Amino acid sequence: MDYNMGKYGTSLTNEIIAESLSKDIIEQIELNQSQIINLDFSTIKLLTTYSVKSIFRPISEKYGIENIFSHIQLINVNKDLQVIIKQGLNSIVE
């Protein structure tokens, strides 16, 4: 199933939106245990490293960073935004 990452806004730059998304994604994982959730970034214009970490850190704390990508995958992500997402996720691992 697809989850629209633009649900709360097209610029994911602060913890207010990040926390809402994080909660939603955890809820979707719980509801759809056997399915992979596609996080759809097609409407997202902007991300900051802080918001990436704020979105994914609670999820990785719950499921483990190595395991979360067996539950979710990221689709339609602009190449520039991929740079920011990788920076954010790497910092969770480090």
Add this chain to the structure above:
Amino acid sequence: MIIVVPKHLGIENIGNFLIQTEVVFKLVNKNQPDFIFDVSQIQRLCLLGQLILYKFISFTSENKCFAGPRVAFNTNRNLERVLLQYGFYDIIHAYIVSPDDEEQKINAYKNLRVIESSNILIAPQRLLRSENNLKNKLEEDLFNRIFGFYKNDDKSRVICTAIGELLSNFWSHATDDSGTVMVAEGNQDYIDICFADNGKGIITTLKESIPQYKYVDSSIILKSAINKGVTSKPNTNHMGLGLYNTSVISKHNNGYFRIISEGYDLLQSRGKEIIKKTGYWKGSIINLRIELQNITCLRDMPELVVADKFNLFKE
């Protein structure tokens, strides 16, 4: 005591102004009488100069440095026109006319004001950490307006990433009484972004959070602030990439990136990095100017690209 602001207050002589004014940071609650702030001679004032002028007035007013201070304006129409044009007039006026009326001062900022013609001007915005809804709305509105003005997602994303990282940095340290203000202006060829606050300052913040910095020279500490991960905050989502990413964006786009904090001035411009002593400023001042004619995108900045450890992205 009299402080006379020079005829031209541009990025090249901001340091002299800071030396001239640093005394005020020792005058908190002193209510020193007979102070005149003479702005009557100003003929040219850059965006950063306007912000610093405003922050000087707001700091001295909020911290009761002077009793009955006077601003010598002498109908300086040139200054009036510039301050009106860039949105500083009302907020300075509020401090001069109603220094004790907090609501009026906050109201002077109104909502996000973005003026667009062939240029874009983001009028001064006060970052109030306590107003989460405002923060969210401000960022969404601000970034939508920038994407709308440039009509070029690559340009807009570079600009907004820099602003977003700097905002995130300031939000993380800002308290409402640190008085963080942002202002920006530009056109299709460049953008000039300025932030200033009277918070703790980058050097003090780093000294407090990194024990081994306790005895390190302040100039080295400020210089390290733009290194990867240095400004991270343990056990938070702040990774210390805000200033680092901004510095990389600046380098790749013929930028001018300057951080002034607590008596030191760090400038990165056209491949050079200079750090020098300057007048003491309580808090931080950040100025980023990037050229936009031949934009280098984030994906083309090798310093920002890290390995995809998790095979994250599906087409």
